[in-house]
Amino acid sequence: MFRNINVSVSPHIRDKRTTRNIMLDVCIALFFPLAAGIYAYGINALIVAVLCVATCLLSELIFQVALKKKVTLGDLSALVTGLILAVNLPASVPWFIPVLGGVFAIIVVKQLFGGLGQNFMNPALGARCFLVISFAKLMTNYSTDINYLFGKPDAVTSATPMAMVKGGEVTNWFDMLVNTHAGCIGEVSAIAILIGAAYMIIRRVIDVKIPFIYIASTLCFVALIQTIKGESISFDYMMVQLCGGGLLIGAFFMATDYVTSPITNKGKVVYALILGLMTSLIRTVSPSNEGVSYSIIIGNMLTPLIEKFTVPKPFGYKKGAVK
Amino acid sequence: MKLKSFKRGIHPKGNKQYTADKPIKELVSTCDATYPLSQHIGAPCEPVVAIGDEVKKGQLIAKATSFVSCNIFSAVSGKVKDIKPVATTSGETVQSIIIENDGKFEEVEGFGKQEDYTKFDRDEILEKIQYAGIVGLGGAGFPTHVKLAPKEPDRIDYLIVNAAECEPYLTSDYRLMLEKGDKLVEGIKILLKLFKNAKCVIGIENNKTDAYKHLVEIIDDEKIECQLLKAKYPQGGERMLIKAITGREINSKMLPADAGTVVVNVASTIACYDAVANNIPLIKRVLTITGDAITNPCNLLVSIGCSHKELLEEAGGFNCNPEKIVSGGPMMGTALFEIDLPVTKTSSSILAFTKDEVAKVPTSACIHCGRCLGACPEKLVPQLMMAASDNSQFDEFEKLHGMECIECGSCTYVCPAKRPLTQSFKYAKREVIKQRKKGEKK
Numbered sequence: 001m002f003r004n005i006n007v008s009v010s011p012h013i014r015d016k017r018t019t020r021n022i023m024l025d026v027c028i029a030l031f032f033p034l035a036a037g038i039y040a041y042g043i044n045a046l047i048v049a050v051l052c053v054a055t056c057l058l059s060e061l062i063f064q065v066a067l068k069k070k071v072t073l074g075d076l077s078a079l080v081t082g083l084i085l086a087v088n089l090p091a092s093v094p095w096f097i098p099v100l101g102g103v104f105a106i107i108v109v110k111q112l113f114g115g116l117g118q119n120f121m122n123p124a125l126g127a128r129c130f131l132v133i134s135f136a137k138l139m140t141n142y143s144t145d146i147n148y149l150f151g152k153p154d155a156v157t158s159a160t161p162m163a164m165v166k167g168g169e170v171t172n173w174f175d176m177l178v179n180t181h182a183g184c185i186g187e188v189s190a191i192a193i194l195i196g197a198a199y200m201i202i203r204r205v206i207d208v209k210i211p212f213i214y215i216a217s218t219l220c221f222v223a224l225i226q227t228i229k230g231e232s233i234s235f236d237y238m239m240v241q242l243c244g245g246g247l248l249i250g251a252f253f254m255a256t257d258y259v260t261s262p263i264t265n266k267g268k269v270v271y272a273l274i275l276g277l278m279t280s281l282i283r284t285v286s287p288s289n290e291g292v293s294y295s296i297i298i299g300n301m302l303t304p305l306i307e308k309f310t311v312p313k314p315f316g317y318k319k320g321a322v323k
Numbered sequence: 324m325k326l327k328s329f330k331r332g333i334h335p336k337g338n339k340q341y342t343a344d345k346p347i348k349e350l351v352s353t354c355d356a357t358y359p360l361s362q363h364i365g366a367p368c369e370p371v372v373a374i375g376d377e378v379k380k381g382q383l384i385a386k387a388t389s390f391v392s393c394n395i396f397s398a399v400s401g402k403v404k405d406i407k408p409v410a411t412t413s414g415e416t417v418q419s420i421i422i423e424n425d426g427k428f429e430e431v432e433g434f435g436k437q438e439d440y441t442k443f444d445r446d447e448i449l450e451k452i453q454y455a456g457i458v459g460l461g462g463a464g465f466p467t468h469v470k471l472a473p474k475e476p477d478r479i480d481y482l483i484v485n486a487a488e489c490e491p492y493l494t495s496d497y498r499l500m501l502e503k504g505d506k507l508v509e510g511i512k513i514l515l516k517l518f519k520n521a522k523c524v525i526g527i528e529n530n531k532t533d534a535y536k537h538l539v540e541i542i543d544d545e546k547i548e549c550q551l552l553k554a555k556y557p558q559g560g561e562r563m564l565i566k567a568i569t570g571r572e573i574n575s576k577m578l579p580a581d582a583g584t585v586v587v588n589v590a591s592t593i594a595c596y597d598a599v600a601n602n603i604p605l606i607k608r609v610l611t612i613t614g615d616a617i618t619n620p621c622n623l624l625v626s627i628g629c630s631h632k633e634l635l636e637e638a639g640g641f642n643c644n645p646e647k648i649v650s651g652g653p654m655m656g657t658a659l660f661e662i663d664l665p666v667t668k669t670s671s672s673i674l675a676f677t678k679d680e681v682a683k684v685p686t687s688a689c690i691h692c693g694r695c696l697g698a699c700p701e702k703l704v705p706q707l708m709m710a711a712s713d714n715s716q717f718d719e720f721e722k723l724h725g726m727e728c729i730e731c732g733s734c735t736y737v738c739p740a741k742r743p744l745t746q747s748f749k750y751a752k753r754e755v756i757k758q759r760k761k762g763e764k765k
Contacts, residue, residue, distance in 0.1 A: 004646065005645065005646065005648065006646055008682075010653075010656055011655065011745065013491065014680045014683070014684065014735075014741060015739075017737070018684055018739050018740075019688075019740050021739075022739050075687060258690045258692040263691060263692070263696050307704075307707070311707070311724075314701050314703055315701045316572040316574030316577065317574055
């Protein structure tokens with residue numbers, strides 16, 4: 001009588017949210033900082049972004065086809081990785097940097113560890129760190145010369161705000177808020193990042209705990225360390241710490257990566273505090289300029305441990321609840 | 324009034340509009356009646372009739388074998404045709420009594436005899452409820468007389484009537500409150516006689532304000548009050564309801580009585596009234612027949628023992644070929660593989676869907692988003708529990724407090740990767756219990 005009847009275990013209804021539409025929301029949110037970057041750096045930035053996305057998608061496709069696995073491009077996670085990598089690169093890198101980064105992110109960090117959900121660090125950020133270590137000079141070149149992309153590297157570098165702050169200069173933070181400052185494609189405009197972040201918060205894609213605590217703790221720790229070092233802290237200085245570098249984009253788009261951040265509430269707080277501490281230490285004490293990237297990568301690797309120790313007490317186990 | 328609730332949980336679409344306005348209609352069964360001997364939590368019953376015996380409506384046909392067990396009564400008159408294993412909605416095959424329905428519904432002596440229940444004392448009330456074979460009609464099927472007889476009845480300060488009906492689609496309790504509100508209130512008065520220090524709170528979700536207003540109007544006892552609750556799933560879960568109303572929390576190792584509460588369902592309370600005041604045992608219940616594949620969704624009062632097929636025919640059958648048929652609510656019900664199955668004490672509804680939402684999106688890899696965590700009313704970490712269960716690490720599953728899972732399905736509902744979390748927990752819980760039993764034997 002019922003030939004095509006389905007039988008499955010309860011529940012029989014499902015929420016409309018799917019992995020795919022969550023990823024799509026992240027892409028939409030990423031559009032704002034990316035667009036600001038393209039506006040500021042022009043066609044260069046667009047080419048870098050296209051290269052990143054194309055290599056990420058292709059790498060995933062080729063890997064999965066070659067290993068006869070199910071092709072999972074449809075979940076859009078490779079697209080998100082490509083876009084995050086793009087906002088994390090300077091606009092003026094030679095063409096092989098985004099290509100190498102995309103391949104590294106997808107093949108090495110993501111697929112070799114088992115694909116979506118199994119990677120131990122954020123693929124795009126892993127690739128960025130790999131590139132920064134391997135091609136330090138190219139990765140810190142923030143020239144806006146179009147010939148640079150396919151031409152010979154020509155060393156006309158301008159320092160990032162973070163490097164300038166370290167050197168004792170305080171740049172104009174108001175510029176960073178709305179428009180250009182030398183840096184990666186996605187770091188150009190703080191406002192654009194915040195619009196994207198607001199979209200993700202409204203769509204309930206991300207939990208505000210991680211980004212807010214991360215940003216707040218970074219600023220607090222920076223102030224604390226500077227005080228200990230006996231240096232003065234001005235409002236301008238703190239605003240540059242907030243808007244400059246990758247703190248905002250890192251906090252909202254990378255620290256909140258589902259796969260590599262804890263899911264327990266307490267774990268989120270611990271994780272965000274660790275990120276804040278690491279970032280402030282690197283920014284004030286270490287000679288490196290990669291505060292946000294390295295902190296998040298280290299936080300990613302601590303995630304399973306943090307989760308293990310922050311499993312909440314279940315309902316009815318609270319002391320003094322009953323009996 | 325401030326809405327009370329518990330933390331976390333989910334907000335599935337209610338979909339109660341199909342049947343909310345449909346008055347309860349009685350269905351006179353014409354088919355043979357089938358009574359599985361296990362329709363409750365606890366020991367199965369023992370038949371007290373033999374093949375060929377004549378039975379009447381309201382006659383005891385199987386008796387409880389222990390305290391945690393429940394009598395079963397015939398809802399029809401006729402001859403006992405057979406006693407054999409029969410498939411039930413749960414998918415299991417259970418020894419059942421089959422009675423050939425002669426359509427006369429001759430009543431057993433004393434059936435429906437009205438009594439002045441105000442004169443009964445505690446023991447008499449309990450005895451009558453126990454005899455009537457009443458179980459929790461919300462779906463769990465725990466014998467009501469066991470619930471009503473805690474070790475220290477004087478320590479109970481809350482009698483909670485579970486009128487949350489948090490499962491989407493279901494409207495049977497809502498209709499009962501509107502149509503049989505007086506019986507409900509009288510039933511509560513009877514139950515309150517069992518607990519001298521208790522007051523009664525009827526917990527109703529705020530998507531059923533009609534029922535709330537109606538009850539507030541007819542309540543004539545200061546010991547009974549109505550409390551509006553936030554419409555949220557699983558508000559009607561026993562532990563969640565206790566938390567919402569009293570602020571007290573219990574875990575799986577405790578009973579509601581440990582928190583000074585006793586929780587009974589609306590339909591069970593009405594059944595208690597009928598048992599004590601009218602000498603009518605539990606032989607009928609209300610089911611909601613609904614879903615987009617049903618021609619005329621409705622609320623039916625049916626005899627326990629009749630076939631699901633009869634109910635579906637009464638509701639006009641299917642308007643297309645359904646992709647899924649569910650007995651019970653969409654969150655915790657069982658998918659049916661056929662419809663010629665007997666209605667038991669715990670059947671609460673039949674849902675038929677033209678499209679199966681579960682099959683629509685295939686399962687993909689866990690993206691570790693933590694939505695399951697935010698949905699779990701038991702404050703568990705479903706993501707880690709599933710990893711443990713999938714790897715057969717049952718010790719780890721227990722360490723993560725997996726045994727606290729109430730199988731409400733909230734985690735599975737919200738999962739964007741559509742992973743079968745609840746299914747894996749049901750499996751893991753069974754394995755843990757199996758291992759514990761093995762350990763005891765050694």
